[in-house]
Structure formats: C-alpha cells, structure tokens
Amino acid sequence: MKRIALLAAFLTTTAAAAQSAPSPERQIDALFATWNQPGKPGAVVGVIRDGKVLFTKRYGMADIERGVPMSPSAKFFIGSMSKQFTAFAIHLLAHDGKLSLDDDIHMYLPDVPDFGRKITIRHLLQHTSGLRDYFDLMAMAGLRPGDVIEEDKALALIRRQRTLNFEPGQEWDYSNTGYVLLARIVEHVSGKPFPEFARERIFVPLGMTHTLFQQDYRTLVPGRVLSYVPADTGGYRFAPVNISMAGDGGVLTTMGDLALWDRNFYDGRVGGMDVVRQMQVTGVLNDGKPIEYAAGLFVHAYRGLRLVEHSGMAGGYGNQLWRFPDQHLSVMVFANTSDIDTDLTVRRIADMVLDRVPGAAPASPSAPATTFKEIRLDPARLDALVGFYATSPQSGITFTKENGRLMALGMGFPKMPAFPYSERDFFARMTDSRFSFDPPGPDGIVAGGILHWGEQDIPATRTARPIPSAAELKRVEGDFYSDELHVLYSITGKDGDLVLTYPGGTVTLGFNGERDYATGFGTIKYQCSADGCTGFTMSTDRARNVQFTRVALASPSR
Template sequence: MRRITLLATMFTVLASSTMVSAARATNAQLSQAPDLMVDSLFAAWDRPGMPGAVVEVIRAGKVVLSKGYGYADLEHNVPMTPSASFAIGSNSKQFTALSIYLLAQDGKLALDDDIRKYVPEVPDFGKAITIRQLLHHTSGLRDYFELMFLKGAGTDAVITQEDVLALVKRQRALNFAPGHEYAYSNTGYLLLGQIIQRVSGMPLAEFARVRIFDPLGMKHTQFQNGCGTLVPQRVLSYLPSGAGGYDNAAVCEAADGAGGVVTTAGDLALWDRNFYDGRVGGIDLLAQMQVPGKLGNGQSNNYASALVIDAYRGRRIVKHGGDIRGFHTQLTRFPDQHFSVVVLANSSDLDKDELVRKIADIYLDHVAPAAPAAPMSPERRFREVAFDPAGLDALVGYYALPPQSGVEGVHFTKENGYLWAQGTGQARIRVFAYGERSFFAKAINAQFTFDAPGKDGVVAGGVLHQGGVDMPVNRPGFRGGRLV
C-alpha cells in the first residue's frame, strides 16, 4: 500500500513537472518580444524575390513597431523600408471626407445640401442626392468602374475625372432611391472631390495639403492626379504570375477623391493620432465622421464617412482598406484601447486583413499566432479544371454582398468562353474553375462558390471566400433559384 502511494505520488510529481514545463514553454513563447512574433508572420515574404509590406503598430500615440518586409522594387532589388511610399487606394477617401467636413465647419456648405447645387452636371433624377449620402454610399449613383467596364475599358485603363463626369451626365436612372440602400460608390467620392474644388477654389490635392497634410506634419503624403508625379521611395505593385513568380501591376490614378493618395506608414500614424488629439478639425467634428449612416428604413449602416465601424473579439474597431492592383492597404484603429495597426502591402497574395487581426492578437491578447504558410501562387494552391463554357451562362450576373463587407457586390460576366469577376470599385479579373461550382482568382487571394442552380437552372447566390472570411452573397431579385 505504501509502495502504491509512493508511485502515485511520483506520477503526480512527474505530471506536475510536465505541466510546469509545458506552462514554462508556453510562457516563454508568449514572453517573446511582440516585434519578433510579428516578424514571424511576415517571414515568408521577407526574402529576395518577394514583394512584401510595411507594418506600423501605434499604442497610446506612440509608434511601437515600424518595419519593412520583402522588396519594394523586385527589378532593382530595392528592399522594403518603413519610409516607403504606397498608393493606398480607397483609404484616400478618409481625407476626402475630412475635407468636406472642414468646409462644413467653415460654413461653406452643409452636409444635407443637394449636390446639384455644386455639381449641376449631375442629372436631375427626381429626388435630391445630398452630400451626406455621397459620404455614406447611399446615393444610388452607379460606380464608375462598372460603367467604364461596360464601355469596354480594360483593367489597366487610366480613368480621368473628365471621363467620370461624362459618364455621370449620361445616366438616366439610379440604382435605388437616394438614402434607401447602401451601395459602395467610387462615383460619389469623386463628386465629393469636385465639390471641394468648386467650393474652396482649390483642387482637392491642394486643399488637403493646406488644411490636413501640412498641419499634421504629413510631409510624405499627397493626392496624385496623374501618372507623372515623382514620388521618393515609391513602391511598385505586383500580382502573382502563372509561372509562380510576380508580374508588375502598374498603377496610375488620374481621378482623385475616391483614391489617389500616396503616403507612408509613418504619415498614417500622424493621421491616426489626429483622431485622439483633434489637431485638425477638432474632436467633435472627428466624432461626427464616425457616425454610421442611416438607411431609409431607419436602420444604421456600419459605413460612416470613409470609415467602417465594426468589432473584433468584442472590441470596437474603426477601419478602412484600400486595394488597387497589387496594392493592399489597411488602417485599423481600436479606439477604446488607443491602439492601431497599419499594413501596407504591394502584392495581392498577402492577406492584409488577416495579418492586422493577428498583429492585434499579439499586442492586445498576448496570443502568439502561428505563422502563415509561405505565399503560393493561386494556381499552385488550386488546380484548374476544365469547365464547359456553356455552363457559365447560369452564373453570369450581379451578386450583392452584405453591408458589413464594405463592398457592394461582385459582377460576373462571360467573355470569349471565360468567366470574369469585378468587385464594385475594383478591376475586372478572370476567374478559373477548380470544382463543379467553385472558382478562384489568380490576381488576388479570393475564391467563389456558387449555389446549386434551382429547378429553372438559375443560380441565386453563393459564398465569397476572402480574408479568412466566408461572406454569403445573393443575386438581388432571386430567391431559391427563382426571380421574385
């Protein structure tokens, strides 16, 4: 009996010792410096021949991490540095929105003004469209990327402000009555840029420099309206190629307001700080920018003024992303924790949204996340299979995304026997079958699974897989495979 007791005690001690050792190992992993854990997330990109990213972590107003991974220019072997300049796509909308609020604060316009007061070229659709509705993407105006595609423009077409205004003039109807629905519209933000110019007497680029960038010390930030401007330490963008490498994806933005800003992670940290100290605009005005829009039925839309109001792990977040060609950028703020993450990437196979979440996990929850697998070109992760072109007809159409996605939807078209996809405000890209109803993109890390067709052969919806999230989509007007 004594021997059994001794053995039991020994096993208990051994078990306790094992648990302590495991706990020590876990604690050692978690006690690893946060910047080293972030390094592990980007290790797959931080090597020769790879595009990469700049990461900035801001806590209590101080930059606690600022690093570059991979290469800014693959042809000239230029490593990525924290001072690299990126085109940030739709993240530019935040500066357009603040410019409008500053003019309202100056008493030069009101958010509920009819936009035709300032841009009479917009047709009279029978009901006024307000500036506020442009800010919240509830105007009903069709997105100019979609309109340009319908004109036959390619994914690399240079779109000018004159092009967009000409398209707007020719519109005879809206997607819906102003204020009644949400639909992401780059057209709306370009028109906001026009309003800023006509009310202030300065181009948007000049107004933003004088009223926002210079006062905040954002010396490396500018709106570009064309392709000829020299930008120190400019980063090039890349898309995965079929050969397992990368192709250059040139970016030229000639229509500011919806996009057009080139900036650095350091300057975005200064912009982030403004939401806490209110140096430009004041705290009350910046709070107004973060009030979500409301739809005609009284429900709130999580899109405020160029800021998405959301939550992650029970914490309130304020965020916006920007994607243009190979550039994928994200600024996410946790206002209650006074914590923000900036990720600026120059390749579409780097999942900025997932990486922002993992960085937040490291700093806010002390979680040591597993490093993501090394990036692989989509055609190596998904094997393309033959697909009868006749079967594509049932898939063609517009599929709406839920409002919290921040994007209106995806438009699928068939051309020369191939299926093409275009997210609202995005370039049109070809997608490839890898299953009976599943397709993947090579240009970005995204997949789409269509629902099985109904008895009438109509496909009523599907699921978009992107950024580690599965988002259900539906074809407006269809339910259960039938038109309703």
C-alpha cells in the first residue's frame, strides 16, 4: 500500500488531478481486470522513479494448474529483453580493452562464413550485419511446436548459409543470429561460459540474485511463472518455451531485479557511466542514415521525451521495459499470456504518469483497439457457407467445414480456422483479416461476401472453383532441396491444390499458377522459364532468398 501511495502522491503533487478521475491504482487495475480472476494467467506491473519503486502490483495466476497466484518475486522468461545484457557484456569487454566493436567477428568466430564481406561486432549489436535470422531458418527447416531449440543446431544452420540478406551496414533488420554470436564472442574472449560471465560481471555485482541466463530449458528455476496462450476451444493452454541457448534471449528475472538493473543506468555501479552511455549510442547505416537501435536497446522519442526500451516475447510471455532517462522514470509490464497486449498496457501506464510530467507533449489520440470475441455457433449453420469465393479473376478463398469448424484456404496462404464473432462474420487469428458473408437468398444460398484485409474491403463472389490442368500442376510439382537448410520439400497436386510436405508437416498452398505462395513460415517464389520451373526461393523478412533446387529422387529398388 505504501508503494501505491507513492504513485498517487507523485501523480497528484506534480499537477492538479481531476477530482472525478479514478485513482491511479484503479486505472491500472482496469487494464488487467479481464485476467485478474481465478483460472487465468496475468501480469506483474511496476513504475519506478529516481530508483524507488512507486508502484508494483500483480494480477492473475503464475501457475493455473497448481493454483499459484502471481507474486512480486515471480520469475519471468523475458525473451529478447535479454539482448541488453548480452550487449552489456560485450561493452564490458570493450571497456576492459579485450576487444573493439569494430573488430571483424572472424577474429573470434572463424567458423562463421565470411560471405566475402567484413562483419563487425558493432554490426551484430545494431542488427545491421545482414545475417539471416536462425529462428526463421529453423522454421523453414521444419521446426515443430514443442521442438527444442538448441545452440548446436542453430550454429550449424548459421555455418551452412551462403549469402546474406544484404551488405553489412546497408540496412537495419532485426536478427537473433547476431546476438547468439555475440554470446559466443564473450565466451571466446573471457574464457568462461556466457551465463557464468553474466552472473559474475553483471548480476552478482548488482545484487540481481534472482536472475540468470538459462542455457538449458530443463533447468529447474524456483518461482518460475508458466507461459500460456488462449486455446481455440476456450480457456488457456500451456505454451512451453523449449529454448536451450542464451544470448538473443534466455534470461529469467524478477521485477525487483530489473529495478536494480534499471538503477545502474543512472549510477553506473557496474561498468561505469561511460559503458552506460555507449550502450545507448544508436547506429548509422553505410549511407549515413541513422537508426533507432543501439546495443540491445531501442532509443527514440515518445511524447517529445527520450525513451530507451526493449520488449521480449516467447511462448505466451510478453515483457516491456520503458525507461525515460531524463525523467528517471521507468515502466515495466511482464505478462505470462499472449492475449495481454503489453505494448498497449505499458503505453497507457506511461501516459498516465507522463500526463503529470513537465515538458511531455500531449498523448496522441488513438482509436480503441478492435478485438473480436469468438461465439458459439451451431455447426449446422456452417453448411450454407461452404464453397469457393472469388476475390479476383486469379484468386479467391475456399471455405470448408472440418470437425464442426469453418476453415479458410486463400490461394497462396496456408489453411486456417475462421472463428465466428456473429452468425455471418468470421475472423482469423493468424492474419489481420475477417470475412463477412452475405445473408442467404430465398433459396438459402449465400451468394458472396466481403473480405476485410487490413484496411481494404474486397468483394467476393461465390462461384465454381477454377481447377488447374495436369500440365499446370506438373510445372510446379516436384521435390526441391536446400543445401543451406539440409531439407527436402515435396510439392504435389491434390484435388486442385498444391500440397507441401516437409519435416515440419504438411501445408496446403492452394494453386495460383507460378505466383508467390505463403506457407506460414515463409513465402515461396518459383523460378521458371518456358521449359519449366527449376526451383524456388523461400523468404521471410529476416531470412531472404534461401535457395531450393529441383532434384530427381531415385526410385526405390524392388
């Protein structure tokens, strides 16, 4: 209660508070009211000013199965927020004179391909190296939900890459690969395992006794908060984070320990203020264009004030730490369920405080977030909706009924469930899209509908589905191999669709000729000529143009 009073005092003494406004505690409670009840996961929030915790509160459950409520000492897996600790370790070694940020990484990591280009430690720190993201590469190679992400497998993938996304320093593109390699550089230079170096040089000196880099997901961590995601059938399901590596992520910590870390940015107790300043120096691209990323931290402006921040997400965990260094003010939100929008909640809590801070610009008005809640619908009502709906002469959506649920397959997109939020309106959780069916006619037939795609409303007409010819399918069918991933994709025609089979399972792609196909883990772009299609590239934003080549597999001998 004392901390709540401190926050209330700050908000009421820095400006005249409106008498009719709810208390700060009630405003924050309202943000998490949905989850602050039995049987639901939740969050821990905190507001810090001048090194003092003004406010901290917890909501929901840390462990639903065992009925363990959230507590102030709860340990969260903070995902990519861990990158600032990896970057700090590098800066400590640079301050010690053990390395330079402009060193070629091959001085320390000779087994990383050189690609014919110099990649520096600074490139890794600032996400300008051009290295493909290993998470995306693993997904392309067939990573399944529940598979363990191990360091040796990630490093093996990195070593097999033959090209970069772009020339080092040419672009900014977030890459987890860079921070995996930074942790290996710390090990090479210090002669110690990376988690041990972080514990000895950062966590112990700061008194962060509840913080660790977890390099094996099986390690027992007392007080660990479990991770959840909403279940399609209602309620929640457990979402394990099976990651056995550290550098790009891997930290488990508490709100109290992160408050100690936050204070170090003002007193430089560990590393000194020069290292603290270097951590917040943002990068510059080859063409002189500045970027907003420094060393494991974004540095930009919010409401006219300097903001240093980073988020972290993994499984159902969502984490935010916003620091306004000139005001000595920080806001933290840690959640253990993916349906809490931590970016929105940290922003609203920050706005609540910044409204009373001299010099802060007014908050920009924002439209309330639109959320769609699934309703129960009699499966018999879905029969009238099944069919093909053309959105253009070349594309459309096929709706099928499977196990009492409506499924949607767009041409070039993976099949996904469509969730009803009214009798004729459905939304997809995997994409920013909705579909509204027309009312049925006198004959009971639904003649069309509207695809809401982002900000577009695209009319769709129910019609007979175009079926590709055998010759059309033959051009794009076949077996395709990537030696960078060591993986084989088999693409075959089935019932007028293309079906991709790979180590991760089977994906129905639809059919759209030789145009791009989205798979859910990358986009296929065929390479074709008049003689046929010899291969394709698979791309994501963070792993571009991974080459697949058509191969002829030997028939099994009889």
